[in-house]
Amino acid sequence: xxxxxxxxxxxxxxxxxxxxxxxxxxxxxxxxxxxxxxxxxxxxxxxxxxxxxxxxxxxxxxxxxxxxxxxxxxxxxxxxxxxxxxxxxxxxxxxxxxxxxxxxxxxxxxxxxxxxxxxxxxxxxxxxxxxxxxxxxxxxxxxxxxxxxxxxxxxxxxxxxxxxxxxxxxxxxxxxxxxxxxxxxxxxxxxxxxxxxxxxxxxxxxxxxxxxxxxxxxxxxxxxxxxxxxxxxxxxxxxxxxxxxxxxxxxxxxxxxxxxxxxxxxxxxxxxxxxxxxxxxxxxxxxxxxxxxxxxxxxxxxxxxxxxxxxxxxxxxxxxxxxxxxxxxxxxxxxx
Amino acid sequence: xxxxxxxxxxxxxxxxxxxxxxxxxxxxxxxxxxxxxxxxxxxxxxxxxxxxxxxxxxxxxxxxxxxxxxxxxxxxxxxxxxxxxxxxxxxxxxxxxxxxxxxxxxxxxxxxxxxxxxxxxxxxxxxxxxxxxxxxxxxxxxxxxxxxxxxxxxxxxxxxxxxxxxxxxxxxxxxxxxxxxxxxxxxxxxxxxxxxxxxxxxxxxxxxxxxxxxxxxxxxxxxxxxxxxxxxxxxxxxxxxxxxxxxxxxxxxxxxxxxxxxxxxxxxxxxxxxxxxxxxxxxxxxxxxxxxxxxxxxxxxxxxxxxxxxxxxxxxxxxxxxxxxxxxxxxxxxxx
Numbered sequence: 216x217x218x219x220x221x222x223x224x225x226x227x228x229x230x231x232x233x234x235x236x237x238x239x240x241x242x243x244x245x246x247x248x249x250x251x252x253x254x255x256x257x258x259x260x261x262x263x264x265x266x267x268x269x270x271x272x273x274x275x276x277x278x279x280x281x282x283x284x285x286x287x288x289x290x291x292x293x294x295x296x297x298x299x300x301x302x303x304x305x306x307x308x309x310x311x312x313x314x315x316x317x318x319x320x321x322x323x324x325x326x327x328x329x330x331x332x333x334x335x336x337x338x339x340x341x342x343x344x345x346x347x348x349x350x351x352x353x354x355x356x357x358x359x360x361x362x363x364x365x366x367x368x369x370x371x372x373x374x375x376x377x378x379x380x381x382x383x384x385x386x387x388x389x390x391x392x393x394x395x396x397x398x399x400x401x402x403x404x405x406x407x408x409x410x411x412x413x414x415x416x417x418x419x420x421x422x423x424x425x426x427x428x429x430x431x432x433x434x435x436x437x438x439x440x441x442x443x444x445x446x447x448x449x450x451x452x453x454x455x456x457x458x459x460x461x462x463x464x465x466x467x468x469x470x471x472x473x474x475x476x477x478x479x480x481x482x483x484x485x486x487x488x489x490x491x492x493x494x495x496x497x498x499x500x501x502x503x504x505x506x507x508x509x510x511x512x513x514x515x516x517x518x519x520x521x522x523x524x525x526x527x528x529x530x531x532x533x534x535x536x537x538x539x540x541x542x543x544x545x546x547x548x549x550x551x
Numbered sequence: 552x553x554x555x556x557x558x559x560x561x562x563x564x565x566x567x568x569x570x571x572x573x574x575x576x577x578x579x580x581x582x583x584x585x586x587x588x589x590x591x592x593x594x595x596x597x598x599x600x601x602x603x604x605x606x607x608x609x610x611x612x613x614x615x616x617x618x619x620x621x622x623x624x625x626x627x628x629x630x631x632x633x634x635x636x637x638x639x640x641x642x643x644x645x646x647x648x649x650x651x652x653x654x655x656x657x658x659x660x661x662x663x664x665x666x667x668x669x670x671x672x673x674x675x676x677x678x679x680x681x682x683x684x685x686x687x688x689x690x691x692x693x694x695x696x697x698x699x700x701x702x703x704x705x706x707x708x709x710x711x712x713x714x715x716x717x718x719x720x721x722x723x724x725x726x727x728x729x730x731x732x733x734x735x736x737x738x739x740x741x742x743x744x745x746x747x748x749x750x751x752x753x754x755x756x757x758x759x760x761x762x763x764x765x766x767x768x769x770x771x772x773x774x775x776x777x778x779x780x781x782x783x784x785x786x787x788x789x790x791x792x793x794x795x796x797x798x799x800x801x802x803x804x805x806x807x808x809x810x811x812x813x814x815x816x817x818x819x820x821x822x823x824x825x826x827x828x829x830x831x832x833x834x835x836x837x838x839x840x841x842x843x844x845x846x847x848x849x850x851x852x853x854x855x856x857x858x859x860x861x862x863x864x865x866x867x868x869x870x871x872x873x874x875x876x877x878x879x880x881x882x883x884x885x886x887x
Contacts, residue, residue, distance in 0.1 A: 434799050435795075
């Protein structure tokens, strides 16, 4: 009896030519981007999505080819005062220190554990690499995943005092949902570590782990002492998904050229160029950090998230530059 | 008026609690695997899928975690008398030869172009690598993609005289569809080249390019003489997705452990072990080539697709071994 009812509904569905996608379109008559002020970026996004989803229109793109790629740090969540992954690494060193007494005598750990950040800074890039290696390698992928989840469940941002995973840009969450409701597949393409992002991106962004492209270290397959297979993280960089690495990573992991890309720094320039270089309609977006009160303000002179060449190219080529202060009604989701 | 009608149907849908997935389930009351003979493998597959999709059951797995990985050569299509990608490489050398007059004096091309396969065989693995490099690198990713599509549109298998992309196993096509209809995401995890598979897998297997994991060469981002961004394929191997490389590739590209894996050779053993090693219900399958009349028969002694250690481990651990001759009603889809 229930089956009959279902068949009857299925028949009705066919009759009116409805599909899941039509249902979404009907629902989307309310504002899909409520945290965006009316202005050129919001208009450009909605115009683009409308054009590529209008069947029979000159810019129509089949759903399978609607690939949208987003940088993470500075585009979907902040990157100040330090990359959040660096905050994780520093916290991990503190957490692991009791089990690593030798660190008390060994730089750069010694300075760090004494709270001497100036002393730590002396070691420059090699100090950072030591910290990242110590916090990110030498364990299995599953232990690392759990370490990340433990940290995201309790670590708080020094300025905003909220969990890092709550500090994601509300307007970008809406944009991700809006694109997916219109048949896009959304991907992260980040210079950050892929194994650092994958444990939480599905809950936070609605992006499954298999749609995350990022930097990675070497991983080795083997067996533990009980004969259980394991993947161990080795202190050797395998792939840096930044700058020219981004189109390479897109090709390697996705195998399709995006039609929509969003970044915020010069590290995203080649991803934007590669996306722009394809045939057909394209959307290229840049988040510009212009809001010192609600978030941060930085661009051409910043050490983190430097936005210089990409800003010039955006102006020259008519890419969409989001002015955070002007274009976003809210920055972060409301506190729970 | 049309919108009203749609809303009415939507209301009916809610009323009977139907969803897209329910519709598929209702349809699947006919045999989902018609090309499989009744027998232990078919029963094991259906039992497993039923268990992991039974909400509230002890083995239920949420849809997002239903990751299924398939080897390609010998698992989804044949690999005899040579890997199909090798047939492509050999054909490409013939096609490119008029533009490369120097090959007439240069081994291993010289022997190959003279049809002297014994002469070519003298160069062993290094000869094969030369042929693969010449046919797979030195061009952009887009030119290579077109070369692959040109070849798959006309090259025919020496024995079956059909297009290679028509020589896919009908029972495995049904299995892929059955899994997807039950909320699985299907991936290829192949030792073959990722850029050789991606152009045609979506049409042939219903697997999108971003769900293909494979071996790859280095790719470089740059600009052509007109300032257009391009990705160029370089003659340097980057990643070999075979043996222990398979779990590494799964971790790198998918970032989730599969719950279902199918292979056919010792090159798939570590993928099967890694899949088996997770918690919860697991399905491990091996295609055994036992049908010299309709396909091929080979296992422990074969140079291509050697199945020896994995066969022993399958027996010891109760993995499902498909006997092609016994378990499959048909091998290939009917000719169009």
